Amino acid sequence: MSEGLSPSPQGTRPSFSVNTHNLIGGLIVAVLAVLFLGYAFYVPNAVIPRFLSAALIVIGIATAVGFLPVHGPRDLYGGLALIMLATLALIASAELPGQRGFAFGPGTAPRLFSFLLAALGAAVAVGGVFAEGPPIEKYKIRGPSLVIIAILAFAAMIRPLGLVPATFLAFMVSILGSTEMRWIESLIAAVSMTLFCVLLFVYLLNLPFQLWPRF
């Protein structure tokens, strides 16, 4: 399934085996948790998320230095990410009023489900510490980032530049993400696709799009 990942020997040794993947992964967790901690101190009432962030920092560092054995990295980091999401949600909903009498306040349900998510995330992460699991597949950079850049570029261009340039450029940027790209073919495809989109969305569906930049 995965390629290019060396099998890590940390399963055999009980403690302190530094491994590059866990060093990077643990540090990412710790750094994000530090940011959350800062945010939690900036928001009033966010006491529990402060503790959660502090715990995440400790876990992140422990993972990074190899103190925490990682048998199932997919589950460990997956679970930690869920706890981070729950922490973020807890901070974001800290200022919302809670239960008044029998009635739920706007903040009750988000906090309820955040705690549930944190607990489930912890369970997943604990599974990743103890149960053997496959290594994380390598993240590719080129394809995904160009696709995302293309989408963001479309979002940035559609208002100021209009549909035609945005569609054409987003098509060209995203096609760069493929390793099999050919220039002539791509240009023809981009032009015909732009034409088709204009015909379909603007003339057939009558959507109120601006076609060209407004001067």
Next chain:
Amino acid sequence: MSELLSNLWMGFQVAGNPYNVLFCLLGALVGTLVGVLPGIGTVATIAMLLPITFGLPPVGALIMLAGIYYGAQYGGSTTSILVNIPGEATSVITCLDGHQMARQGRAGPALSIAAIGSFFAGCVATVLVAALGAPLTGLALLFGPAEYFSLMVLGLIFAVVLAKGSVLKAVAMVVTGLLLSMVGSDLETGAGRMTFDIAELADGIGFANVAMGVFGFAEIVRNLELPAESRDIVQSKITGLMPTRQDLIDSSGAIARGTVLGSLVGILPGGGAVIASFAAYTFEKKIAKDPSRFGRGAIQGVAAPESANNAAAQTSFIPLLTLGIPPNAVMALMVGAMTIHGIVPGPQVMTKQPELFWGMIASMWLGNLMLIVINLPLVGLWVSLLRVPYRLLYPSIIVFCCIGIYSINNSPTDVVIAAIFGVIGYWFVKHDFEPAPMLLGFVLGPLMEENLRRAMLIARGDATVFFTRPISGVLLSTAIILLIIAGLPKIRRRRDEVFVE
């Protein structure tokens, strides 16, 4: 009985008006055309086409919308089968076997069976809606908030049981979806929740953004990683567009069971069509002689969920027309359309505007008929979409998705949100998380929270109400038992699978 027949007859007279037939045909055609574009699902299609119907008379507009709905839904299934991108939660399940069939060169039979199954389910469900509409209103009225909440819990557990991989992770995904659905204004107080003071988040995160990001964009990114050979969906050997006699025999049982299951589940509000397709698939897999064929191109795996979701889509009009509750995003759009024409959905529609009520029911059947009339001859056209090489197809899908998302609200922020969910979806894949349960949690989230709050308020803060009320208790216990059963042997089964591979 005679009353039912006379009502239906009245409906068919309304729907059979040449203009209305034309509207229905036009709606189904345009709906399929837009719905078939990869990455643009039912909701996005209807949202985009909604403005065309504003100029028509109310009955005509709603009939055309029904046509668009069925067309879009069928179009969504088409993209699920051909390019493995479900436009909507209802067609997620069709991907599993439908796309495998397409890879084996059997895209034609898969598409035809989807149409035939949908038509059959549509015929049955239409009669059912007409016959049971009134009495079922009574049954649905027995459901208090506690029951609704428990019903939705059961629905979500169904989805969890179905997800590949760990049950624990799937539950975590459901809760993630629920949490995400709470972003935006609070239903009761209007307080902005978890919006980080971003104005665009005040209305919440749009379903289409999440769906396109997690399924559309993430899928593309994922495909780009794979070597060219393994992703080639283009198989030159497409053996016949029509299903063989054997296919029809194989799938007839699945269609019938899917129809029954879908009709039943669809009546109950709360994402009926989604749950129906999931449940029908699980059921088929459970009773199959050889369950291992599922996920590898079993025709029953297409026939059952497609029939079920169409039946449920039809019967999900019942809560809308009788109670005024939109059970899903599509019905919510229908509410919007009806309100624009001055019709308030709810119990009074049936009594005050019978020709509208029955006309719409008849037009559902008509919409299904149009679908089969349009799509069986056009299956070849949709299949030819497969011949576009992926390196040209994926930028087109991205551009389509971008325009589609932007067109819903004319908001560039929505496109950015979809991009973020694309990254999240990519990360999910890397960590063995299934996105489908998250999406389901996301759709059901607002309804679930609303009912949870209402139930707790009525019970004066007593949480045991979910177990002490009989219907709710049964539903919740079923959910818990299901979870336990699925949890234990699943681990064993999953280990076996890992060992086999």
